[in-house]
Amino acid sequence: MSRGDKKGHYEEIEITEDLTLPKLLLRMAKKYGDRKVALREKEFGIWRPVTWAEYLKNVKEFALGLVSLGIERGDKVVMIGDNRPEGLYAEMAAMSVGGAGVWIFQDCLIDEVQYIVDHSDAKFYVAEGQEEVDKGLAIRDQCPKLKKIIWDDPKGMRHYDDPMLISFKEVQRLGRELDEKEPGLFEELVNQGKGDDICLLFYTSGTTGQPKGALLTHYNMLKMGQNLMRVDPCYDTDDFVSYLPFAWIGEQMMSISCGLQAGFTINFPEEPETAMENIREIGPHVMFANPRMYEQMVRNIQVKHLDATWLKRVAFNLAMKIGYHVADLKFAKKPIPWYWKALQYFAYLICHKKLKDHLGLSRIRHAYTGGAAMGPDHFRFFHAIGVNLKQIYGQTEIAGISVLHRDDDIKFDTVGKPIPETEVRITEEGEIISRSPSVFKGYYKNPEATAKTLRDGWLHSGDTGFIDADGHLVVFDRTKDIMVLSDGSKSSPQFLEARLKFSPYIKDAWVIGDKMPYVTAVICIDYNTVGKWAEDRGIAYTSYPELSQKPEVYELVKKAIVEVNKTLPPAAKIKRFVNLYKEFDPDDDELTRTRKLRRAFVAQRYKEIVDGLYSGVEMIHIDTTITYEDGRISHIKTDLRVQDVPES
């Protein structure tokens, strides 16, 4: 398909202090009406379009429904569920009547849901289906401010008749009734909004302690989208697939800020399990995902490659060689000779074209990664197959983005340059601070944290970094995570972990070494890949814990570590490691919901392992408990083997 090359239309809008997201929605609905598709959802096997006029109608009815249920300006509406049009309607509806949206990660445990619902003073809880409704019902006694629980998927809801429950459709019906009684009320409510009103209360997935609620205004969100698109415009002919949680700022940034300004089509997958397939069907032009998604793509390719026939492997290896060479020339900003261009086209024909098609990246113009560190190996890989992958840096507190790679200026060890209207500086201590129109208002009900983060309009990130000779920002790591090695040099554990994760057999890694005599690692193997590897070799196993402790698997991981060690300075080389008996999991508080490692927590939880790694023992005895998503707890007793990594 060549639609990706055809440039659509993008006109920058003027963002005044009066402009709000709902006002923009009204404007877009007027402009495009029924002539253009705003949203698309795959349902019952068919992509079903929603035009801009229908989008507005749904938002309007739900908003007025909330009004008849008693929502007031400034009230919070909590939303939980998969990405789907109803979620977006609810969010826009809350904003339309002067309220603020609060998104909760769908897989949050009941305690987390309760904390956010209670702390945000939410009055409404918009759930997707039975599972989310159950969570809502379980916490309502602890959240007295909660008035109604709204659901939209009727499956399994036939026995629920609690007066607190109301269906999405019923709310919309109430809205239609109110609209008949008071026509024009919706527009009036929208017009009361100001750019400085809070539109989102965003709970950040802190790697330490309870989540904090960042207050973002319409102006914050609009400005961020505008400044992003000043670098990389999106067009109204573009397609975007919304499949990462709305509770992640990156998804809000694309679906809300950019989507409304550029007018592109937002596509919702059928089910989370079908997301990858659906992305391929849509072939999006823009994509923003966390490194984990890209890591997963690379891992899929690596595994398929191992499985492929001889001829296919040869073609792949050849195409990758060419691709890497051209990508490296591009990174070095050297001209690409015509014969390399010809070879690149050849590589495209024999391999990269198909590869991109399978990943759904055939039409991609900009692919962004952000939220955590991504290893240089992954980065090179995507550029080698011709995907314009770029790093984004930002925080929820600055509406998601402040720094970005430019198309012709990509260095994979940096995160790029600040977007327009954004200043980035490094303090004397090396902390990255930034200032822009998108800097948030503060943390909800937490003035101490606000004062610590927001000083004279500068947002203090807590990240350590520097600005290199080309003016690129380099993010080293979270300041508190930086390791001081045995020789006094500093190292970033995140960087080492990202390098390790390029091995298809390693899903997660935790590198330890701050003020220690040497560096060690705790490895979570990838169950699928290693499992398949073991099957191919006839190694019997029954479970993750067992597989992880197989001597052959230890050898496999050791090889991967040796590979990474080759490129590291002596003090940063990993000397010992263990394979953990389970994967890191947000349900066990080991990862944040955006899948960042919570170091302080794991250091405490796996203290025995850390002690074992530095005491010279060969076996570490473990006795611990695991929590499942439904609250069940199970007890684990096992022995972990410690393995030394030989020099080179």
Add this chain to the structure above:
Amino acid sequence: MVEKGDEVILKVENLYKTFGGVAALTGVSFEVKRGEIFSIIGPNGAGKTVTLNCINGLYKPDRGKIYLNGKDITRLSPHRRAALGLARTFQKIELFSGMTVLDNIRLGMHIHLKSGIFSGSVYVGKTAREEIEARRFIEEEIIDLLEIEHIRNKITGMLPYGLQKRVELARALALKPEVILLDEPMAGLNLEEVEDMVRFILDVNEEKRWQVTCILVEHDMGVVMDISDRVMVLNFGEKIAEGPPSEIQNHPEVIKAYLGEVEELYVTRR
């Protein structure tokens, strides 16, 4: 809960079946009411699957009668019984393993499609409408219900066992049955898959759209006692008890014949 009326939907009268010299069923009679979940339990070789096979026509009983909705179906061939609204799943999966999930399900629905070879090959008018309606039914009522969107185009034989079991149920539902015979739907599933399967069976049984009467042969006593309205116990081809789960659990003969052994089964599951 759904009203479970007194109307008898399936009636089995004095069923006999022997294989060579072995008597598999000796005079079994029971009635299943519309809308209920009726379970048949018993030790291995008690005649549970033979009963199901007689009901859906795979075996011809030596004696006895079977009525569906008051109509004698004892001498009807299996596909005629299917057309009357009798579907089943199998203890060992009997899908077409080389075909996709969707094709397997479509096959289940085939019996309800009326267009012939000629009109089917041109796909206009009534045929097209029929096909579209069939597609809508399969997508909205079955695939969505059983949550198999992500595998609809996968080759069935490549799927994990638990999902294949779900596809079996999907294919049976495509028949739009009034009565569904489930032969050990939980066998070989892990705890999570069992929970899912129970949920689906309850959905099919209770959801307004379906309200299918279920006849369940199952060894997982936890499941049987939880979801059944009534339970019948067979032992060596004879009915030894019938009644609500609470009654069956305390029935002295049942305990003697069966439950002592089940205790172990029960333990291995958790």
